[in-house]
Amino acid sequence: MSPRTLILKTIGLFGLWILLSGKLDAFHLSIGFFGAALIAWINTEPQHLDEPPLPLARLVLYLPWLFWEVVKSSLNITKIILDPKLPINPRLVQYPTNLGSNTAVVLLGNSITLTPGTVTIEVSSSKLVIHALDDESSNELESRSMEQKIAEVFHSRGQT
Amino acid sequence: MITLYHFFFLTITILILVYMYRVFRGPTVYDRILGLNGISTKAIIMLTILGSLYERLEMFVDIALGYAVLNIIGGLAVGKYLEQKRTREC
Amino acid sequence: MLTVDTLLIFIGLFFLTVAAIGVIRLPDVFSRSHALGITDTLGNFFVLTGVAFYQGLTLADVKIFLILLALWHLNPVISHATLRAALRNGVRPWIKEKK
Amino acid sequence: MTLFDDYLLLLLSVVTALGAVFVRDLLSGVLTLAAYSFFLALLWAGLGAVDVAFTEAVVGAGLSTLFFLVALFLTSHQEEVHKRLQVRMVTLGSLGVLGFLLLFGSVDLPVVGDPESLPSKHVSSHYLRKSLEETDTPNVVTAVLADYRGFDTLGETTVIFTAGIGCWMLLRRRDDSAT
Numbered sequence: 001m002s003p004r005t006l007i008l009k010t011i012g013l014f015g016l017w018i019l020l021s022g023k024l025d026a027f028h029l030s031i032g033f034f035g036a037a038l039i040a041w042i043n044t045e046p047q048h049l050d051e052p053p054l055p056l057a058r059l060v061l062y063l064p065w066l067f068w069e070v071v072k073s074s075l076n077i078t079k080i081i082l083d084p085k086l087p088i089n090p091r092l093v094q095y096p097t098n099l100g101s102n103t104a105v106v107l108l109g110n111s112i113t114l115t116p117g118t119v120t121i122e123v124s125s126s127k128l129v130i131h132a133l134d135d136e137s138s139n140e141l142e143s144r145s146m147e148q149k150i151a152e153v154f155h156s157r158g159q160t
Numbered sequence: 161m162i163t164l165y166h167f168f169f170l171t172i173t174i175l176i177l178v179y180m181y182r183v184f185r186g187p188t189v190y191d192r193i194l195g196l197n198g199i200s201t202k203a204i205i206m207l208t209i210l211g212s213l214y215e216r217l218e219m220f221v222d223i224a225l226g227y228a229v230l231n232i233i234g235g236l237a238v239g240k241y242l243e244q245k246r247t248r249e250c
Numbered sequence: 251m252l253t254v255d256t257l258l259i260f261i262g263l264f265f266l267t268v269a270a271i272g273v274i275r276l277p278d279v280f281s282r283s284h285a286l287g288i289t290d291t292l293g294n295f296f297v298l299t300g301v302a303f304y305q306g307l308t309l310a311d312v313k314i315f316l317i318l319l320a321l322w323h324l325n326p327v328i329s330h331a332t333l334r335a336a337l338r339n340g341v342r343p344w345i346k347e348k349k
Numbered sequence: 350m351t352l353f354d355d356y357l358l359l360l361l362s363v364v365t366a367l368g369a370v371f372v373r374d375l376l377s378g379v380l381t382l383a384a385y386s387f388f389l390a391l392l393w394a395g396l397g398a399v400d401v402a403f404t405e406a407v408v409g410a411g412l413s414t415l416f417f418l419v420a421l422f423l424t425s426h427q428e429e430v431h432k433r434l435q436v437r438m439v440t441l442g443s444l445g446v447l448g449f450l451l452l453f454g455s456v457d458l459p460v461v462g463d464p465e466s467l468p469s470k471h472v473s474s475h476y477l478r479k480s481l482e483e484t485d486t487p488n489v490v491t492a493v494l495a496d497y498r499g500f501d502t503l504g505e506t507t508v509i510f511t512a513g514i515g516c517w518m519l520l521r522r523r524d525d526s527a528t
Contacts (some may be wrong), residue, residue, distance in 0.1 A: 019316075020225075022218075022309040042520050074265065074292045077284060081272040090281050090343055114285035114325035119280065120326075121333050130331070131343060133284045164256050166353060167412055169318050172503065173357045176272040179316050182282075190336040191280045192377040197328055198273060198286050199384050201294065202266070203391075204317065209259075210302045210354065210391060217305055219399050221313040223406050230411025232324040234383065237418050238376070239331025239351065242421070243338060246501065 009040035038056050046098045058153045065149060069115055076136055079115045092121070093141055097126040111146055165213045172206045193238055200231045255303040262296030269293060278338050278344035290325040294318060312313045355395060362388040376425075379417040383410045398490040 017032035099105050102125060109120040109128055117137030122129035132138035182195035204224050211220025265288050272285025298318050302311040365385035372378045386409030392403035459466030480492040498505055
């Protein structure tokens with residue numbers, strides 16, 4: 001591991017320590033610093049060099065959109081559950097994707113699961129198997145708006 | 161004095177009992193695990209509400225954070241376990 | 251006295267209750283996990299932000315935010331792991347009978 | 350009104366404990382046990398013992414579940430039902446006697462927080478008054494567990510020392526060529 005990542009990791013962990021302990025005297029700060037340095041030094045996992053770095057700025061823009069989607073589909077599922085007739089129509093959907101990078105596919109799968117009404121069951125780099133609860137959420141899935149958003153975030157070749 | 165927070169606490173207790181029903185009834189192992197996952201999420205919420213009730217939120221939040229992190233590790237371990245071991249339905 | 255925090259917690263508790271009803275009513279593991287999804291996302295969000303508003307802005311709020319982040323990030327992973335194990339071990343999803 | 354929460358928590362822990370016993374599937378039993386020890390942790394937290402609660406939540410509910418799971422990897426997770434009536438009656442009888450004895454013993458316990466009870470008159474008042482200036486620990490329970498009892502029972506420090514060595518052995522950096 002290069003010294004730069006070591007230092008960055010240490011600073012990140014030290015920041016987390018300060019947030020969690022909330023004490024700013026020399027004793028706690030020094031313990032936190034040594035702990036952070038030790039953990040950063042122990043964790044010498046090789047970085048996944050083939051993955052592009054996360055585009056953090058555009059990811060921050062993506063999150064409010066995701067939150068709005070979650071709210072919408074939650075209200076939909078709430079209606080279904082409270083309906084005395086229970087109008088569900090569960091099915092498994094095969095969902096081929098060509099987002100390219102693994103990080104993007106993981107983000108897509110996680111977003112789909114986070115949205116109530118759809119759950120990712122199987123993931124590979126080119127295909128997802130998704131369980132959809134009712135017609136509306138599977139239609140939402142077919143429209144592929146989420147994949148387009150993620151493709152925009154990653155600027156990859158997400159042809160839809 | 162009974163405040164609204166006592167009412168919240170009572171509601172979450174009832175919800176946990178509802179999930180316990182799912183855990184007892186099954187019918188598959190996965191239903192039970194799902195129910196327990198729900199219970200642990202409720203338990204984290206319960207901790208924060210209990211913290212507000214006792215006016216010692218900062219202490220309870222620490223416990224909740226530790227529990228959340230380890231709960232996640234436990235959930236993943238259960239998933240891995242079930243995948244490696246073919247299970248009979250019960 | 252209905253303040254911001256109690257209002258938010260009431261909304262959250264509503265979603266939590268709906269999720270519990272769903273876990274009882276829905277027919278199989280896969281659809282029950284959808285009901286649990288409501289809890290994991292919206293219910294947690296509303297209750298925890300409500301509790302965070304309770305004492306004003308303190309360090310505890312940062313930790314509540316971290317808990318929320320952890321739950322939002324990793325609950326999908328857990329439910330995905332459970333359901334994948336269920337599917338691979340031969341649990342078939344419940345399908346509506348054709349009339 | 351703390352009794353209200355205590356009763357609810359006790360109800361939950363009894364329900365989860367019964368669940369852990371009666372669920373036929375070992376895996377679900379382990380998970381219910383985790384929920385049980387979590388509610389126990391909530392009770393500790395309610396009594397003001399932060400780090401006992403923290404340990405219970407992290408170790409009891411988190412880590413020991415993992416260990417049980419690892420043990421389950423090696424066995425079948427279906428419980429074999431013993432149908433012999435005689436054995437069950439003996440178990441039931443001895444558990445009944447044990448439960449009665451425990452309940453009988455709990456009658457004489459002092460009320461929590463009673464200033465006139467015997468435990469409150471001994472060293473506890475010293476701990477309550479002096480623990481902050483003597484140990485610099487804001488929580489009294491932590492001070493008693495880690496500072497006062499840390500050295501008068503040798504076990505406490507030995508356990509922590511051994512745990513530290515264990516962590517070091519597990520976490521130390523190995524040479525890249527070795528693995």
